[in-house]
Amino acid sequence: MYNEKSSYEKVKAARSNDRPMGGFYIRNMIDDFIELHGDRRFGDDGAIVSGVGYLDGIPVTVIAMERGDSIEERMRRNFGCPSPEGYRKALRLMKQAEKFSRPIICFIGSSGANCGIDAEKRGQGEAIAENLVEMMGIKAPIVSVVVGEGGSGGALALGVCDTAIMLEDAVYSVISPEGCASILWKDSAKAPEAADALKLTAGDLYNFGIVEYVIEEKDRTAEEICSALKKCIKKEIAKKQALTIDELLDGRYNKFRKIGNCE
Amino acid sequence: MSSVKEVLGNLGLLDYFAEKRTCKKCGAELPYPAFRNNNMVCPSCGAYQRMNAEERISLVVDKDTFIETNANMESKNIIGFPEYSAKLKKAKKDSSLKEAVVCGTGEIGGQKCALFIMDSSFMMGSMGTVVGEKITRLFEMATENNLPVVGFTTSGGARMQEGIYSLMQMAKVSGAVHRHSESGNLYIAVLTDPTTGGITASFAMQGDITIAEPKALIGFAGQRVIEQTTGEKLPKGFQRAEFMLEHGFVDIIEERKRLKYTLTRLLELHSR
Numbered sequence A: 001m002y003n004e005k006s007s008y009e010k011v012k013a014a015r016s017n018d019r020p021m022g023g024f025y026i027r028n029m030i031d032d033f034i035e036l037h038g039d040r041r042f043g044d045d046g047a048i049v050s051g052v053g054y055l056d057g058i059p060v061t062v063i064a065m066e067r068g069d070s071i072e073e074r075m076r077r078n079f080g081c082p083s084p085e086g087y088r089k090a091l092r093l094m095k096q097a098e099k100f101s102r103p104i105i106c107f108i109g110s111s112g113a114n115c116g117i118d119a120e121k122r123g124q125g126e127a128i129a130e131n132l133v134e135m136m137g138i139k140a141p142i143v144s145v146v147v148g149e150g151g152s153g154g155a156l157a158l159g160v161c162d163t164a165i166m167l168e169d170a171v172y173s174v175i176s177p178e179g180c181a182s183i184l185w186k187d188s189a190k191a192p193e194a195a196d197a198l199k200l201t202a203g204d205l206y207n208f209g210i211v212e213y214v215i216e217e218k219d220r221t222a223e224e225i226c227s228a229l230k231k232c233i234k235k236e237i238a239k240k241q242a243l244t245i246d247e248l249l250d251g252r253y254n255k256f257r258k259i260g261n262c263e
Numbered sequence B: 001m002s003s004v005k006e007v008l009g010n011l012g013l014l015d016y017f018a019e020k021r022t023c024k025k026c027g028a029e030l031p032y033p034a035f036r037n038n039n040m041v042c043p044s045c046g047a048y049q050r051m052n053a054e055e056r057i058s059l060v061v062d063k064d065t066f067i068e069t070n071a072n073m074e075s076k077n078i079i080g081f082p083e084y085s086a087k088l089k090k091a092k093k094d095s096s097l098k099e100a101v102v103c104g105t106g107e108i109g110g111q112k113c114a115l116f117i118m119d120s121s122f123m124m125g126s127m128g129t130v131v132g133e134k135i136t137r138l139f140e141m142a143t144e145n146n147l148p149v150v151g152f153t154t155s156g157g158a159r160m161q162e163g164i165y166s167l168m169q170m171a172k173v174s175g176a177v178h179r180h181s182e183s184g185n186l187y188i189a190v191l192t193d194p195t196t197g198g199i200t201a202s203f204a205m206q207g208d209i210t211i212a213e214p215k216a217l218i219g220f221a222g223q224r225v226i227e228q229t230t231g232e233k234l235p236k237g238f239q240r241a242e243f244m245l246e247h248g249f250v251d252i253i254e255e256r257k258r259l260k261y262t263l264t265r266l267l268e269l270h271s272r
């Protein structure tokens, strides 16, 4: 089922400049998308594109990390690294989705949360922490898809969900392989070894039971991948919509509760 | 007449008094009790020294009330990470702890509560599956028994040697914090030096009330990472408790000598 790339080749594929990010999936999967801006607290973060639209006729809320294409757009979107106001915008739209009983789809693909001085001043840690705790209680189905690099806490802030899906060449890790190699072995050139050690591929996470589905990429165009992903999301949303709210939230709690159960 | 040395030796206290500590800030070298009897604050310059779990418990928990839970849970090399097994072994030996957090129940000023106390002497207080599991169980137990939680954080963040499992502990603990909060129970987070990375981005910032120790380093991104990424010089006092208070992310900065008193008042006010 999986292609022959090494872990680090997958990291590079997940990051590659021409890999489709959240915006692509919105354009190709969601009908009549209307972007909704701003966190109502500070500003509007270009690294997160969010709004409402239809998934084959079902109203949905979509929250996507996006790094942009041109260099100007990438600057404006901070290369896809969200700031606190991006996470707060995401949470605002999730609460809105809850109000209207709308399923939520999150697309994750970013090297991580913005690590700048201003982001710290505005509470980057608090913004992520708030999403983790609040998403546990959002009374609407949440499907999260890692489409690119799932970089640590900044990715997890859109990753508390009922169903987790990864694309085959996407990665999801607690730390970048370069960061890991430079901290542990004082040598960022050992990133390929770190990538292996971290077990960050879609196949690894599927084997750990941390993601429920892996969408194959090999020999498929971006459009074909998108259509396979859409089918998977639709099926999962239908399954989760059939549950009572208590069943839904218990399921979400237990999905994470069982990870790394000890003794 | 026997010497002081002999008396202490007979009481098994010789090591205790002989052990010297060096202040991390001014370099003053003083016997351990000089620090211990001063809440691990340097008697010479007033700098806060990092406290281990045992010192922290004796600072805030009423004498003989602390009962540890899940004391024997130990980490495994869950993803077979190179050198991790040896590191765990060394951490256990050096810290005399089994993991980077101690959990249990106890009383603070006569108020019963559930407590977690992180300890940075075990692998920088990093969170792997055992730290996540112990804190999750503590919140679940507190929810079941309608107990407030008082938690002391100190951590370098997620433990990278446990890969994605360590990241997922942030979500796991957050779930338990959510249920505890929904049940109407109080959670006080006490942030001590240093509280960074995935701990700041999860349960350190999820308290109903957030207390910080003076000058404690509290932040998400590491300072070196920020400097390297932005090329900017960090402002003075950046990511310190006072900075966090100024920017609205901490309720109270409390001195160690008043910490127990403040916790007691808050617990009393919320008693149910």
Ligand SMILES: [Zn+2]
Residues within 6 Å of the ligand: B023, B024, B025, B026, B027, B028, B042, B043, B044, B045, B046, B047
């Ligand atoms: Zn000193």
